[in-house]
Amino acid sequence: MLTISACRILRSIMQCRVAGCRVLGAALLLAVPGIALPETAMHEYYLDNGLKLVVKQDCRAPVVATQVWYRVGGSYEPNGLTGISHALEHMMFKGTEAYPGNEFSRLISLNGGNDNAFTSSDYTAYHQQLANDRLELSFRLEADRMRGLVLDANEFEREIEVIKEERRWRVDDDPNSYTYEAALATTYQVNAYRNPVIGWMADLENMAIDDLRQWYRRWYTPSNATVVVVGDVEPEQVRALAESHFGPVPSDQSAPKPWLSSEPPQLGVRRLTLKLPAKLPYLVMTFKVPSLVSAHIHKEVPEWQPYALMVLAELLGGGESSRLQDRLVRGAQLAASVYVGYNSLARLQTSLVFAATPAHGRSNAELETALLNETRILHDELVDKAELEKIKTQLIADEIYERDSVYVQALLIGQTDSVGLPLTVLDEFISRVKTVTTEQVREVARTYLQQDQLTVAVLDPQPLPPARQPKPPRPAGRVH
Amino acid sequence: MLLTQSASATPEIQHWVTDEGMDVYLVETSELPIIDIRIVVDAGYARDDDVPGLATMTGELLDQGAAGKSAQEIAYGFDANGARYSTQVSYDYTVLSLRSLLEYFAPALDNLIDVAGAPEFEVAALNRVRRHLLVDIEARDQDPGALAQYHFYRALYGVHPYGSPAEGEQESVTAIDQDAVQKFYRRHYTADGARLVMVGALGREQANQVAARLSTALPAGAAPPPLPEVGDTGLNGARELSFYHPSAQTHILIGHLGIRVNEPRRLALYVGNHVLGGGGMVNRLFDEVREQRGLAYSVYSYFLPRYERGPFIAGMQTRSDQAQEAIQLLKSELERMREEGPTEAELEQAKSNITGGFPLRIDSNAELANYLVWLSYHRMPLDYMHTFQERIRAVSLEDVQAAFRAHLYPGRLLTVTVGSSAASQAID
Numbered sequence: 001m002l003t004i005s006a007c008r009i010l011r012s013i014m015q016c017r018v019a020g021c022r023v024l025g026a027a028l029l030l031a032v033p034g035i036a037l038p039e040t041a042m043h044e045y046y047l048d049n050g051l052k053l054v055v056k057q058d059c060r061a062p063v064v065a066t067q068v069w070y071r072v073g074g075s076y077e078p079n080g081l082t083g084i085s086h087a088l089e090h091m092m093f094k095g096t097e098a099y100p101g102n103e104f105s106r107l108i109s110l111n112g113g114n115d116n117a118f119t120s121s122d123y124t125a126y127h128q129q130l131a132n133d134r135l136e137l138s139f140r141l142e143a144d145r146m147r148g149l150v151l152d153a154n155e156f157e158r159e160i161e162v163i164k165e166e167r168r169w170r171v172d173d174d175p176n177s178y179t180y181e182a183a184l185a186t187t188y189q190v191n192a193y194r195n196p197v198i199g200w201m202a203d204l205e206n207m208a209i210d211d212l213r214q215w216y217r218r219w220y221t222p223s224n225a226t227v228v229v230v231g232d233v234e235p236e237q238v239r240a241l242a243e244s245h246f247g248p249v250p251s252d253q254s255a256p257k258p259w260l261s262s263e264p265p266q267l268g269v270r271r272l273t274l275k276l277p278a279k280l281p282y283l284v285m286t287f288k289v290p291s292l293v294s295a296h297i298h299k300e301v302p303e304w305q306p307y308a309l310m311v312l313a314e315l316l317g318g319g320e321s322s323r324l325q326d327r328l329v330r331g332a333q334l335a336a337s338v339y340v341g342y343n344s345l346a347r348l349q350t351s352l353v354f355a356a357t358p359a360h361g362r363s364n365a366e367l368e369t370a371l372l373n374e375t376r377i378l379h380d381e382l383v384d385k386a387e388l389e390k391i392k393t394q395l396i397a398d399e400i401y402e403r404d405s406v407y408v409q410a411l412l413i414g415q416t417d418s419v420g421l422p423l424t425v426l427d428e429f430i431s432r433v434k435t436v437t438t439e440q441v442r443e444v445a446r447t448y449l450q451q452d453q454l455t456v457a458v459l460d461p462q463p464l465p466p467a468r469q470p471k472p473p474r475p476a477g478r479v480h
Numbered sequence: 481m482l483l484t485q486s487a488s489a490t491p492e493i494q495h496w497v498t499d500e501g502m503d504v505y506l507v508e509t510s511e512l513p514i515i516d517i518r519i520v521v522d523a524g525y526a527r528d529d530d531v532p533g534l535a536t537m538t539g540e541l542l543d544q545g546a547a548g549k550s551a552q553e554i555a556y557g558f559d560a561n562g563a564r565y566s567t568q569v570s571y572d573y574t575v576l577s578l579r580s581l582l583e584y585f586a587p588a589l590d591n592l593i594d595v596a597g598a599p600e601f602e603v604a605a606l607n608r609v610r611r612h613l614l615v616d617i618e619a620r621d622q623d624p625g626a627l628a629q630y631h632f633y634r635a636l637y638g639v640h641p642y643g644s645p646a647e648g649e650q651e652s653v654t655a656i657d658q659d660a661v662q663k664f665y666r667r668h669y670t671a672d673g674a675r676l677v678m679v680g681a682l683g684r685e686q687a688n689q690v691a692a693r694l695s696t697a698l699p700a701g702a703a704p705p706p707l708p709e710v711g712d713t714g715l716n717g718a719r720e721l722s723f724y725h726p727s728a729q730t731h732i733l734i735g736h737l738g739i740r741v742n743e744p745r746r747l748a749l750y751v752g753n754h755v756l757g758g759g760g761m762v763n764r765l766f767d768e769v770r771e772q773r774g775l776a777y778s779v780y781s782y783f784l785p786r787y788e789r790g791p792f793i794a795g796m797q798t799r800s801d802q803a804q805e806a807i808q809l810l811k812s813e814l815e816r817m818r819e820e821g822p823t824e825a826e827l828e829q830a831k832s833n834i835t836g837g838f839p840l841r842i843d844s845n846a847e848l849a850n851y852l853v854w855l856s857y858h859r860m861p862l863d864y865m866h867t868f869q870e871r872i873r874a875v876s877l878e879d880v881q882a883a884f885r886a887h888l889y890p891g892r893l894l895t896v897t898v899g900s901s902a903a904s905q906a907i908d
Contacts, residue, residue, distance in 0.1 A: 060511045061843035109762040112836015161774030173727040277726050279618040320555035336615040360611040390560040397562025404844045
């Protein structure tokens with residue numbers, strides 16, 4: 001298992017989900033002798049102001065994961081305002097009237113908690129992990145900053161510089177990340193997934209505090225938020241606590257309507273090249289595919305298709321025995337590492353993504369040919385039953401392992417809910433995966449893994465100047 | 481305000497030693513049908529000696545062919561049973577890590593025993609892994625952060641093996657042959673000196689059997705000798721190294737030699753560093769560098785205690801024209817901390833965060849298993865977790881001040897920068 005190279009290459013991929021949908025299920029189809037799985041019921045509540053609350057018990061440790069999810073992210077942003085949801089996420093830690101400055105973080109920290117947040121294309125989430133008797137603190141603070149954020153101009157002036165440094169660190173100075181960002185911007189012409197969550201640098205340079213104030217007022221409202229709590233808690237007690245803290249938060253509007261940026265059909269392959277100072281080539285290939293939202297909510301495709309796609313992604317890239325590991329990394333030795341991603345929980349039309357580093361001395365072109373050949377095999381040949389069963393076992397096992405983490409369980413609930421899917425999707429995951437047939441896998445391969453739907457981005461490495469150490473300016477600089 | 485902590489139960493650890501000398505640590509949990517196994521061997525890349533990359537190569541080859549099975553057969557054997565296997569090569573030790581469902585534990589365990597006990601290091605696989613490492617080595621050169629780490633450790637440690645990069649060097653990796661890997665494996669993967677951690681849905685009797693099987697499968701022979709000490713080599717005075725890289729940011733690492741895991745002042749330094757640059761988003765460096773001046777997204781400090789003396793590092797990345805200002809700021813914060821120590825309020829905040837957050841560090845089987853890897857390798861007492869919060873609470877302001885005076889040397893810093901800042905462009 002190549003932990004070093006895989007980690008370094010994967011760290012640059014920000015938005016993709018790992019192959020398959022790691023979700024929860026109430027009905028586990030493996031017989032598990034001797035151990036009954038804990039109750040997996042999710043309790044859903046709505047407050048009068050439209051806030052949604054989901055509570056799930058996990059009593060193995062006296063801890064709680066508590067998360068507030070806002071239905072806004074990179075894919076909600078118009079051109080010119082890219083990065084604003086992420087910038088707002090940063091500003092949420094800059095204080096309210098009641099808790100100025102960094103009081104939020106200081107109080108959580110004082111109470112032994114972890115706290116952080118993340119912005120993605122489809123949502124923004126604020127999460128803490130605390131001892132289970134500290135949940136009240138989280139609710140009090142989150143309810144306060146849901147509508148009470150100060151958004152000071154001076155603070156923003158400093159924080160936007162921090163965000164620019166973040167962009168430089170994550171993208172501009174990382175050739176693979178930079179390539180991946182360009183690949184998405186080419187894959188989609190209209191679909192707002194084309195824009196990076198962190199925002200284009202030009203938009204960060206132009207961003208103004210008033211933009212943030214408007215963005216905050218529009219999207220941060222109880223009717224556009226879900227609170228998710230997983231841990232050693234009593235659902236009814238959590239509901240009462242939520243009622244008392246979040247209940248009074250005013251919601252002066254119904255949930256804002258999210259913007260659906262529909263992509264016109266792609267009618268032929270797209271290619272781009274990035275010439276960047278780097279040592280290694282890198283290849284990103286995307287095929288446009290539907291998500292669970294396309295199937296379940298918009299009824300654009302049959303409901304079985306996203307599950308067949310999850311199986312397809314896992315077949316190709318899930319685990320050390322996957323086809324690409326077996327054939328491209330080990331067999332033909334064309335790839336040093338390869339990654340396959342499919343975000344089945346995407347709000348908009350999404351992509352099946354391949355990202356790979358050619359093996360030592362091999363080229364992007366060779367690797368692309370080999371990857372396309374694997375897609376052709378999937379058009380022509382049915383996956384055999386044993387391999388299909390292996391994939392299903394892998395996906396089911398992942399589901400069980402996820403129950404070891406309160407954070408991951410809460411994350412899955414938030415991700416599912418924030419794109420408008422019912423939580424029954426989580427319950428059904430295992431049974432749906434189990435019904436995927438080899439014919440269905442072949443059919444989605446034939447429908448979606450076609451050249452006319454393909455975008456290819458290659459990093460063509462340009463010479464790096466040698467990192468020579470200069471002479472120290474003063475002769476007395478070194479002592480041995 | 482120090483918040484009292486309810487007495488949270490820490491897991492009960494059962495410990496025994498197998499006939500071959502392997503230490504076993506078991507925590508039984510029954511709520512989930514999962515078993516986590518970690519085999520910890522004294523085969524970290526600090527054991528590379530003069531062949532950087534040897535430990536990593538050996539670790540990565542284990543599951544690429546064993547007991548007559550090919551890499552694909554081994555991988556299939558794990559995946560088809562819903563198991564996840566990985567080898568992690570760290571500086572002091574290497575961990576063979578298995579997560580398995582209870583239901584399919586038997587075949588997953590058989591596979592693990594083959595990987596741990598009968599790896600073949602077949603030449604074709606060796607050449608393939610070699611090529612992967614060569615890619616990793618090249619990847620370093622396009623990553624200013626990785627370059628900064630690389631140069632920092634080389635400069636700090638000189639010839640001590642802690643100065644070596646995990647993935648090795650082009651020359652050394654190119655020369656590694658089957659013989660070298662086999663010798664390394666037989667010397668460092670011995671049952672004597674290994675630790676076995678098991679967490680999950682298995683009882684003592686079954687655990688005994690698992691331990692016995694793994695113990696007899698691993699190579700026989702004496703445990704490897706201790707690592708060479710890190711003397712006070714290298715830094716009697718401050719030293720600055722700058723490397724040009726065409727990146728928008730300059731990566732900065734400053735530091736010096738730090739402490740061993742068995743250093744008596746380790747916890748005092750841990751608490752003190754929490755105030756300085758370790759405590760999440762509540763610490764001095766975060767406040768001064770990021771919040772007040774917007775100079776960096778990531779800024780931190782830490783003591784990294786290892787079996788032998790690990791480093792003390794403070795680091796950040798910033799737009800290159802700000803690099804000098806950033807370095808001065810980091811240095812002055814280190815000086816300030818050494819001179820004045822933390823305030824009483826800062827100390828209480830840090831202690832409260834550490835003690836209150838402790839249960840979160842072991843609230844899942846996976847995290848508990850990983851914590852036990854560290855405990856087992858360093859032979860911490862079995863009640864370590866039980867007494868941890870108490871020992872943190874007992875750290876006083878004087879303890880922290882004394883610890884910093886003994887172990888923080890702002891006047892003897894190694895400063896490494898990688899980026900396009902002006903200083904590094906003064907090339908001869």
